[in-house]
Amino acid sequence: xxxxxxxxxxxxxxxxxxxxxxxxxxxxxxxxxxxxxxxxxxxxxxxxxxxxxxxxxxxxxxxxxxxxxxxxxxxxxxxxxxxxxxxxxxxxxxxxxxxxxxxxxxxxxxxxxxxxxxxxxxxxxxxxxxxxxxxxxxxxxxxxxxxxxxxxxxxxxxxxxxxxxxxxxxxxxxxxxxxxxxxxxxxxxxxxxxxxxxxxxxxxxxxxxxxxxxxxxxxxxxxxxxxxxxxxxxxxxxxxxxxxxxxxxxxxxxxxxxxxxxxxxxxxxxxxxxxxxxxxxxxxxxxxxxxxxxxxxxxxxxxxxxxxxxxxxxxxxxxxxxxxxxxxxxxxxxxxxxxxx
Ligand SMILES: NC(=O)c1ccc[n+]([C@@H]2O[C@H](COP(=O)([O-])OP(=O)(O)OC[C@H]3O[C@@H](n4cnc5c(N)ncnc54)[C@H](O)[C@@H]3O)[C@@H](O)[C@H]2O)c1
Numbered sequence: 318x319x320x321x322x323x324x325x326x327x328x329x330x331x332x333x334x335x336x337x338x339x340x341x342x343x344x345x346x347x348x349x350x351x352x353x354x355x356x357x358x359x360x361x362x363x364x365x366x367x368x369x370x371x372x373x374x375x376x377x378x379x380x381x382x383x384x385x386x387x388x389x390x391x392x393x394x395x396x397x398x399x400x401x402x403x404x405x406x407x408x409x410x411x412x413x414x415x416x417x418x419x420x421x422x423x424x425x426x427x428x429x430x431x432x433x434x435x436x437x438x439x440x441x442x443x444x445x446x447x448x449x450x451x452x453x454x455x456x457x458x459x460x461x462x463x464x465x466x467x468x469x470x471x472x473x474x475x476x477x478x479x480x481x482x483x484x485x486x487x488x489x490x491x492x493x494x495x496x497x498x499x500x501x502x503x504x505x506x507x508x509x510x511x512x513x514x515x516x517x518x519x520x521x522x523x524x525x526x527x528x529x530x531x532x533x534x535x536x537x538x539x540x541x542x543x544x545x546x547x548x549x550x551x552x553x554x555x556x557x558x559x560x561x562x563x564x565x566x567x568x569x570x571x572x573x574x575x576x577x578x579x580x581x582x583x584x585x586x587x588x589x590x591x592x593x594x595x596x597x598x599x600x601x602x603x604x605x606x607x608x609x610x611x612x613x614x615x616x617x618x619x620x621x622x623x624x625x626x627x628x629x630x631x632x633x634x635x636x637x638x639x640x641x642x643x644x645x646x647x648x649x650x651x652x653x654x655x656x657x658x
Contacts, residue, residue, distance in 0.1 A: 322381070324386070326351045326386065326397045385407075388411050389411075391415065392415075398410050409618065421639055428635055433628075440635065466548060468549075481531045501556065507641040514544055519648060521538060521651060523654060524652070526555070537555040539551075561580075564579030573588055
């Protein structure tokens with residue numbers, strides 16, 4: 318893999334995972350950090366020893382990176398990514414694609430307009446790299462599970478009022494573009510639509526059950542997603558639980574009932590209709606930031622750089638990432654919440 322000089326834009330919570338991965342992957346070098354909060358920037362440059370900048374523009378002009386990682390809040394995703402794209406710099410951007418569909422479309426359009434020699438743009442849906450997700454997708458592609466009759470998915474996690482108070486953008490429509498669905502459950506929505514071949518129709522409702530005095534956005538959602546061919550996924554998600562439960566995705570197939578579990582004890586259990594049971598454990602997790610978000614972030618980052626020279630776009634790009642955004646925005650529209658309501 319060619320050596321790559323990387324700039325980081327946004328030095329908050331998730332940036333730690335990116336900085337660790339850049340440090341761990343041979344050939345990658347962090348060469349600069351941009352953050353528009355001077356105190357955050359000072360801490361980050363002291364911890365890493367690289368030069369700091371107040372904006373994406375200054376970072377790119379100052380250190381001329383090959384790529385940038387955009388780890389800013391949702392409403393600050395697209396401008397830094399477009400700035401990088403215009404300068405011919407590759408972009409690895411955090412999820413969601415954007416806080417609105419219109420903003421997301423700006424990046425999709427800019428990438429299309431840049432033509433076949435455009436820089437690469439990847440979006441961090443790292444749960445697609447979990448062993449269980451990859452294995453299940455391969456089994457669905459091979460046909461061995463038979464037709465999928467339907468699915469169930471849940472994200473039942475705990476968040477506190479302090480989680481929102483610490484970073485107020487997370488609780489606002491203007492900053493985050495939504496709550497639980499766009500920030501947490503989006504990973505599972507993305508997995509469901511990826512595994513089930515897309516989503517044709519959406520029904521459902523979102524609500525703010527526990528944190529209405531701290532946030533404008535939803536903390537609970539229940540959806541019924543209809544996939545091509547007519548199978549449905551029942552989807553439940555909430556941040557009101559006392560503790561995080563493992564993410565669940567379960568598929569009722571002609572030949573087996575398949576249960577995918579997230580988290581440290583996670584993996585895949587395949588209960589074949591003939592009585593056999595196959596179990597696949599998830600990768601073991603290490604310490605630090607990665608024990609929380611999993612090792613798959615690093616796998617996605619590694620894959621992004623290993624395929625940078627390939628002629629085709631990165632497989633999880635802006636177009637691919639519009640789908641989860643479209644689903645959750647439709648749930649907001651149906652519930653009469655958000656700026657368009
Ligand atoms: N893939 C995952 O599993 C995962 C996990 C956590 C967070 N995230 C995503 O990462 C992103 C950041 O989340 P976080 O919790 O680290 O947020 P955060 O608020 O902790 O950090 C964001 C940082 O960006 C800085 N910033 C804001 N606008 C900027 C701009 N225009 N230019 C430069 N810096 C700017 C802020 O000052 C802040 O330091 C979000 O999109 C979030 O959804 C992804």
